[in-house]
Each structure stands twice: as structure tokens, then as C-alpha cells.
Amino acid sequence: MEKTETPDEELVRRTQAGEAQAFDELILRFSPRLYGLVYHMTSSHEDTNDLLQDIFSKAYRSIKGFQGKSSFYTWMHSIAVNMTINFLKKRNRRKTLSLDDADSGILNNQDFIEATSIADPSREANLSELQKRLNESMLKLSHDHRAVVTMFDIQGMPHAEISKVLKISEGTVRSRLFYAHRQLQNYLQEFIDK
Amino acid sequence: MDNEDSITKLLRLKRYEQPPEEYFHNFLAEFQTRQRSEVIHRPLIHIAWDRFSSIFVMPPIPKLAMGSSVLAAVLTTAFILNWSDDVEPSSLTLTSSGAVQLDSKNQSSPSKVGSTVHYVLPAIPVSYVSARSF
Numbered sequence: 001m002e003k004t005e006t007p008d009e010e011l012v013r014r015t016q017a018g019e020a021q022a023f024d025e026l027i028l029r030f031s032p033r034l035y036g037l038v039y040h041m042t043s044s045h046e047d048t049n050d051l052l053q054d055i056f057s058k059a060y061r062s063i064k065g066f067q068g069k070s071s072f073y074t075w076m077h078s079i080a081v082n083m084t085i086n087f088l089k090k091r092n093r094r095k096t097l098s099l100d101d102a103d104s105g106i107l108n109n110q111d112f113i114e115a116t117s118i119a120d121p122s123r124e125a126n127l128s129e130l131q132k133r134l135n136e137s138m139l140k141l142s143h144d145h146r147a148v149v150t151m152f153d154i155q156g157m158p159h160a161e162i163s164k165v166l167k168i169s170e171g172t173v174r175s176r177l178f179y180a181h182r183q184l185q186n187y188l189q190e191f192i193d194k
Numbered sequence: 195m196d197n198e199d200s201i202t203k204l205l206r207l208k209r210y211e212q213p214p215e216e217y218f219h220n221f222l223a224e225f226q227t228r229q230r231s232e233v234i235h236r237p238l239i240h241i242a243w244d245r246f247s248s249i250f251v252m253p254p255i256p257k258l259a260m261g262s263s264v265l266a267a268v269l270t271t272a273f274i275l276n277w278s279d280d281v282e283p284s285s286l287t288l289t290s291s292g293a294v295q296l297d298s299k300n301q302s303s304p305s306k307v308g309s310t311v312h313y314v315l316p317a318i319p320v321s322y323v324s325a326r327s328f
Contacts, residue, residue: 024222028222036209039211040211049221060229135208191204192197
């Protein structure tokens with residue numbers, strides 16, 4: 001028999017009533033997705049770990065004010081994106097990427113290898129080079145463009161959801177994506193199918 | 195448009211860059227430890243403020259009730275202020291005969307409607323009257 005998952009709203013309500021375990025459940029549920037969001041914007045596992053701690057701390061402190069006007073998912077993403085952009089504004093862009101730990105792991109990941117060969121079967125691309133270039137090209141985008149690309153291209157969020165998270169119109173989301181893609185095309189030209 | 199799709203495909207590869215499952219369980223443990231540490235190392239002033247403010251904790255008041263109470267308070271204050279403005283202070287005038295006259299515009303006696311009551315005081319105080327005046 002399949003175990004039914006407690007809805008987010010129920011966990012939020014219980015957290016608001018003072019049940020800390022309900023918030024633990026929300027952390028386990030949301031941390032993988034938020035980790036991806038923050039990591040692809042910062043390109044640093046260390047910073048992502050610290051920021052994610054701050055993001056959940058802030059969410060826990062503010063959860064009593066959450067009135068359910070948007071979904072909890074959107075609310076959490078808004079906090080994460082805003083805090084990450086603020087962090088990036090303060091931090092000077094790092095010259096060296098701290099992706100080494102993840103890289104070594106991901107390059108042995110069968111899913112990643114298969115996905116890469118499906119994406120580009122005609123060329124024996126150097127996976128290490130590809131990942132390096134992907135990260136470098138992401139870091140060249142502005143913070144706002146990077147946030148949109150992360151949510152749309154990497155996380156697969158729809159335009160409408162992104163517009164709610166960033167509190168901008170869908171038109172602005174599409175326009176940011178357009179300019180970001182055009183910029184990325186230049187950096188990743190050799191990996192793009194012709 | 196093909197280029198756009200290719201970029202999206204390439205970027206989607208980045209979603210595999212995730213730490214292992216156990217990282218998130220450790221993350222939760224780290225979060226709990228940090229929270230406890232924050233409680234212990236909280237500045238004394240914050241703890242004192244929390245305790246002080248908890249004395250005045252009020253149950254949540256519906257917005258309509260709160261609004262009505264404020265409106266009632268404002269109207270009552272306005273009425274009281276308006277009422278006290280109507281009652282003007284009496285004034286003292288000096289008549290040509292040298293007597294000081296106290297005029298009151300707010301005579302409430304219904305029998306004397308339209309008439310003015312004059313209180314005539316001697317021009318010279320009693321203490322100035324010479325003892326040898328005949």
C-alpha cells in the first residue's frame with residue numbers, strides 16, 4: 001500500500017502551531033530542490049550549504065506570517081532567490097570555481113553520461129570540459145538572468161511559476177530568458193548541434 | 195529556436211549536479227544543531243525583550259472589530275473636543291464708567307433668553323478705598 005504524503009499546507013499549519021518536526025519534514029522535502037537552485041546560482045557547494053541554512057532559518061522565523069496567498073513552494077523559492085541574489089551582490093565573483101568535489105562525482109554518474117550521449121551522440125565531447133564550460137558560462141550571466149535560467153532551463157519550472165517567484169511579469173521572464181540564451185550561445189557554441 | 199533547444203538540453207545536464215542523498219539528512223541535523231546553538235547564544239537583551247513582550251501578548255483580533263474600535267474611539271474623541279469648543283470662556287470688559295463687566299455668552303437660563311446679564315464690579319478695589327471718606 002502506497003504511503004500518502006502529507007500536503008505542504010498541512011505541514012505549514014502544524015509548524016505554525018509550534019510543531020518543529022513538521023518543519024523538519026519540509027526541510028527534507030524542499031532542500032534538494034532549493035540546493036539545486038542556490039548551487040546553480042552560486043557555483044559553490046560551500047556557499048550553497050551556508051546559504052541554505054540561512055534560508056531555512058529565515059523561513060522558520062517568518063513562517064507565522066505565511067498566509068497561504070501563494071503556494072509554500074513559491075514562497076520558499078522567493079526567499080531562496082532573493083537571499084541568493086543579495087549574497088551574490090555582496091560577494092565578488094570568484095575567479096576559481098569550487099565545483100571540484102561535485103565534478104569528480106558527477107563524471108562517474110551513469111545518468112549524466114547517458115544524458116550527455118543522448119544530447120550529443122555524434123560527438124565525443126569531453127564531459128569535464130563541457131561541465132566546466134557550462135559553469136563558466138552561467139557565471140558570466142547577470143544575477144537576474146542566472147536566476148531565470150536556473151529555474152527554467154535547469155529546474156524545468158514554467159514561466160508562470162518563475163514570474164510569481166520573482167514578482168515580475170511573464171513577459172519579463174521570457175525576455176530575460178531570450179537574452180540569457182543568446183549570451184550562452186556564444187559561450188557554448190562548440191557544444192551546440194548545428 | 196533549434197539553438198535555444200540545444201542550450202536548454204545542455205543546461206538540463208546540470209540538474210545531475212546534486213550531492214548524495216545522505217547529505218540532506220546531515221543537512222537537517224546541522225540545521226537543528228545550529229538552531230539550538232542560536233537559542234543558547236542569543237543575546238540577553240533579546241531574551242529579556244521576548245519575555246517582556248510576552249506579557250502583552252493579545253489574542254488575534256479580527257480586522258473588522260479592530261477597525262470599528264478605532265473608529266469609535268476617534269468619533270468619541272472628536273465629539274468631546276467639539277463639545278468643549280462650544281463652551282467659550284466668559285470675558286471681562288471695562289465699561290466707560292470704569293466698572294469691570296463680566297459678560298457670559300452662555301446663559302443657560304430659559305427665562306432670560308435674549309437678555310444679557312451683567313455682573314458689575316466696583317472699579318476701585320475695596321482695599322484702595324480711603325478709610326476717611328465721608
